[in-house]
Amino acid sequence: SSGYQSCREAVAAYYNCPEAPLKAQDVILTSGCSQAIELALAVLANPGQNILVPRPGFSLYKTLALSMGIEVKLYNLLPEKAWEIDLEHLESLVDEKTACLIVNNPSNPCGSVFSKSHLQEILAVASRQCVPILADEIYGDMVFADCKYEPIATLSTNVPILSCGGLAKRWLVPGWRMGWILIHDRRDIFGNEIRDGLLRLSQRILGPCTIVQGALERILHRTPPEFYHNTLSILKSNADLCYAALSAIPGLQPVRPAGAMYLMVEIEMEHFPEFENDVEFTERLISEQSVFCLPATCFEYPNFFRVVITVPEEMILEACSRIQEFCEMHYQGAEGTQDLECDK
Template sequence: MDSYLIQVNGHDDHGDHAMLDVHLKTNGNTIPLGKAKGRKPRWAVRASEMSKKTFNPVRAIVDSMKVEPNPKKAMISLSLGDPTVFGNLPTNNEVTRAVKEVLDSGRCNGYAPSVGYQSCREAVAAFYTCPEAPLEAQDVILTSGCSQAIELALAVLANPGQNILVPRPGFSLYKTLALSMGIEVKLYNLLPEKAWEIDLKQLESLVDEKTACLIVNNPSNPCGSVFSKRHLQKILAVASRQCVPILADEIYGDMIRDGLVRLSQRILGPCTLVQGALERILHRTPSEFYHNTLSILKSNADLCYAALSAIPGLRPVRPAGAMYLMVEIEMEHFPEFENDVEFTERLISEQSVFCLPATCFEYPNFFRVVITVPEEMILEACSRIQEFCEMHYQGAEGAQDLECDK
């Protein structure tokens, strides 16, 4: 058998990249193989393309608002969409007991199927099924919160290079997730003068051969609007004509069920403790709990709408659901502010009232109010907003004079 020896000679004074002579010795003969570049390994850990494309406008805008609240006034936050923060909308005791019992039992401490426990899927299907849209366990995939459900739905419906239709104003996470996956976002308009109904003609004009789905957020965040049955039928007519699936509160599931099951296997499934308690939560939480919660939100919405409607320069849009209210800023009456971001920054620094500028939702010159706070806080916040607006409001003549001075 022939013997082979590869001989490498050479060095580099810099100790990084070296040009080396390489020879092959076989049966006493030396054959030059030419020059080879030796390379010393280097650390080169870089952020992924997905991470570079991930952008959340709410965080980008809010985190850049470098303002301090007025130290003489307690902070009132009307920005965070979390109904539990102020304690006036607590979790029902039945829910708390159900989760505690599952935790104490130890039955749900291990891994579950990626799509969720079969018994839990059966409970969800039984709770939501109806003759017009019958559900079975295999129609249900459980996720860790709505954000993961949105991510799964987008990933199963759209490929990089395709586009999705997203409401403006709308929940920013749709755009954040889509762009990170290389999916284009096209924004269709909601009309404040029509209680935030969709501009259907403009919506349909956006559809092309690369449109993967239409997102319908109803009730809406940030608008708090609820579409009528007639308007929903018109939306369905557009989707039907264009053969575009709708991503609504429920996953648009039958035609892409196998894909969703595969995608769910990327994770280890939703929280097992909540799954274990879910059937009891669905069946034992008293209807009065939901009724009382809705009554509080409706009362707060009416109160907030009435108070803000009386303030010169503001034009709130009455909500019909969810826990949000959008307010238009008549910017021509506040000429010292460039936009809604500056308006809300000054509102924080002067009155310690924090509302989200609607630029976060692709809809400038509005701001969003969260109506889950206690009634007395709503009244105090609206009083401070009124004081702020009266201080900065300019009538038509005043605004013109200020423009001439510039």
């Protein structure tokens, strides 16, 4: 089902603002944010159409789309610009079969947070091309003190948006399986077709957990502010520690995160010639140092790896120390690389 009326009202009240007004009928409750993304994709795109997906990006988008017969086109994010979207590349991918643009902000795996001006540029592309947006905002408000999170719907005047979110990340309860879709369509571009489609799709299974729905109003409106503050303080401290430690290691180039729970690190593969790619690098890191980092090939972005910054501080420091030991053991400077090539 789409969720109890009182619970949809609670979510609408929590996210409602003058720039992006919401009522209960604009909310569909789901079994976690993953189901929200699945329903949003299913209602926006038909088999044979295509969607625009960030690279690097959360792998679920591609998995779901391909299972529905939807083509995936990958647009580039730019690490040298704190993972902003390459807008020219994005717009070049749009064609008559493009059904929607996925925007993930804050980002998994990048830990990036788009500025207001960049979000406006993204909206300008979507407006010119008449492409709706599926906004994956599960990490909304999980940004560090020197950044500000802007829900993309608050900046849109004419681009219809389905915003997907949930309890899992900000409230740290992933197993509770409570997500939602917020329908932002002030100009009624979606019409009844999208709303009716979402309602029907949500009724295929029982959907959101009944017990968690009973607690949802209290969770949203009575969680003390210090809970959010403490969570972000730990994430920011861990991000700073991890960034500083990895920046000092020859052959690695971390990109400073601004929110979410992740940090991406470039591997200068020319200095690690015994490894063919990021997958082999991270596999050896596990076997030799018992440190697990996800190779960014998983996110369609080779020669990077992702670090999760949610673990205790002492574990972050120990992991970084082991990564340093691993890199020092395998690093080859320019001369070493040249010698290796001569040996071949």
